[in-house]
Amino acid sequence: MKIALLGKGKTGSKVMESKVHQVIAFDSKNKPTFEKLETFDVIISFLPGEAFKSYIPLLVELKLPVVTGSTGFDWPTNLDKTLKEKNISWIYASNFSLGVAIVKQMLNKLAAAKYFFQTHETSIHEVHHTQKKDAPSGTALSMEEWMNEKCSITSERTGDVIGFHELTFNAGTEKIRLSHEALDRKLFADGAIWAAEYLVKNKQPGLNSFQDILERTL
Numbered sequence: 457m458k459i460a461l462l463g464k465g466k467t468g469s470k471v472m473e474s475k476v477h478q479v480i481a482f483d484s485k486n487k488p489t490f491e492k493l494e495t496f497d498v499i500i501s502f503l504p505g506e507a508f509k510s511y512i513p514l515l516v517e518l519k520l521p522v523v524t525g526s527t528g529f530d531w532p533t534n535l536d537k538t539l540k541e542k543n544i545s546w547i548y549a550s551n552f553s554l555g556v557a558i559v560k561q562m563l564n565k566l567a568a569a570k571y572f573f574q575t576h577e578t579s580i581h582e583v584h585h586t587q588k589k590d591a592p593s594g595t596a597l598s599m600e601e602w603m604n605e606k607c608s609i610t611s612e613r614t615g616d617v618i619g620f621h622e623l624t625f626n627a628g629t630e631k632i633r634l635s636h637e638a639l640d641r642k643l644f645a646d647g648a649i650w651a652a653e654y655l656v657k658n659k660q661p662g663l664n665s666f667q668d669i670l671e672r673t674l
């Protein structure tokens with residue numbers, strides 16, 4: 457598979473370690489253009505969110521499958537509809553970890569069961585490295601969405617923490633705590649490459665969530 461990698465920073469550089477696929481990287485000094493990208497099988501983005509957003513029109517024009525892990529931006533409205541109309545397949549994730557996909561399933565279960573408790577409060581604490589541009593993290597916002605309710609989210613930036621998330625469900629008389637810690641950025645690269653392989657083999661028009669695709673496949 458010939459992969460065009462947008463962003464070869466802390467996370468993208470792990471995609472470049474692939475021994476199975478040919479990976480060519482683009483960054484601020486070698487910016488992606490239609491002519492440079494058109495011969496690839498698939499695009500993977502680990503660009504900062506606003507940079508990725510600025511390339512969305514180019515990526516739609518290319519019509520290639522896109523896998524993106526970029527966070528910290530709002531998706532343009534109607535993108536899913538546009539992709540479906542043009543038969544273009546994209547997968548996005550705020551977190552490409554298999555462990556977080558399992559956390560999503562646990563939170564879906566907790567969200568369905570929360571009405572058994574007379575009262576409850578849900579909080580999320582996330583910790584990342586000091587260079588992370590967005591706060592709260594995309595994963596914390598996804599966890600809030602999976603709980604289907606407003607959560608109190610706190611963010612901490614320290615050292616080179618790759619990613620720590622802890623959700624606390626406090627029902628007053630008892631507490632449920634669920635935490636996930638990323639130990640190596642390679643896990644995000646592996647998840648994104650898995651998604652890229654999936655899209656090259658299976659057409660899936662529209663803007664698909666990695667967790668939904670994984671749930672259908674597991």
Ligand SMILES: NC(=O)c1ccc[n+]([C@@H]2O[C@H](COP(=O)([O-])OP(=O)(O)OC[C@H]3O[C@@H](n4cnc5c(N)ncnc54)[C@H](OP(=O)(O)O)[C@@H]3O)[C@@H](O)[C@H]2O)c1
Nearest residue numbers: 463464465466467483484502503507525527550551552644
């Ligand atoms: N979904 C997941 O599983 C997951 C996991 C980890 C991180 N992320 C997200 O991935 C994104 C990148 O994180 P990171 O920590 O790897 O960032 P990073 O280390 O800062 O790397 C960013 C890369 O993007 C390039 N870039 C920035 N602006 C650009 C532009 N306008 N055109 C072309 N290239 C540009 C940079 O190139 P230059 O150095 O040349 O500017 C650099 O190679 C963030 O949004 C982060 O939240 C997602």
